[in-house]
Amino acid sequence: MAKRIDCLSPWEPAEPLWKRAPARDENGRPLSDFMMLIPRLRSKPSSELRQTLNTLNGVLQCYRHAVVFADMNLRLNLLWVTVRPIPGICLELPAAIHHLLPEAKLIAQKPDR
Numbered sequence: 001m002a003k004r005i006d007c008l009s010p011w012e013p014a015e016p017l018w019k020r021a022p023a024r025d026e027n028g029r030p031l032s033d034f035m036m037l038i039p040r041l042r043s044k045p046s047s048e049l050r051q052t053l054n055t056l057n058g059v060l061q062c063y064r065h066a067v068v069f070a071d072m073n074l075r076l077n078l079l080w081v082t083v084r085p086i087p088g089i090c091l092e093l094p095a096a097i098h099h100l101l102p103e104a105k106l107i108a109q110k111p112d113r
Contacts (some may be wrong), residue, residue: 021069021082031068033082034090035107036097041077049074052101059097066093079104 024030041052053072056079060067066089069082079097083089094106 017071017073017080021071021080025068025084029085031082032085032090033069033080034094036079036081036094036104037107038077038079038101038104040103042074055100056097059093059100062096063089063093 021033022031038052041049044052056070056072060070060081063083066083066086067081068084069080071080072078073080081093083093094104097104098106
């Protein structure tokens with residue numbers, strides 16, 4: 001279970017996210033996930049970048065009962081979080097992140113009609 005955000009520099013190769021992010025928990029139950037865009041994160045000065053990543057890590061630590069995996073893709077300014085299927089967690093956790101980092105935006109899909 002990931003307990004911190006994995007930050008990969010563009011120089012470090014990584015397996016595709018679909019290979020690294022778990023789809024099921026240890027009992028075989030499906031997990032949920034969400035993405036957040038943090039515009040211009042990679043272009044921040046290193047001290048601000050480090051502060052932002054520490055803030056994200058702090059929020060994820062507060063929700064460690066729910067967070068199974070987290071990945072911060074700095075090249076895309078994209079946060080991916082996989083969580084246990086707890087009702088409302090895919091809204092509550094992004095809201096907590098957005099509260100501390102207002103620039104962070106939840107990426108959502110329009111529901112089919």
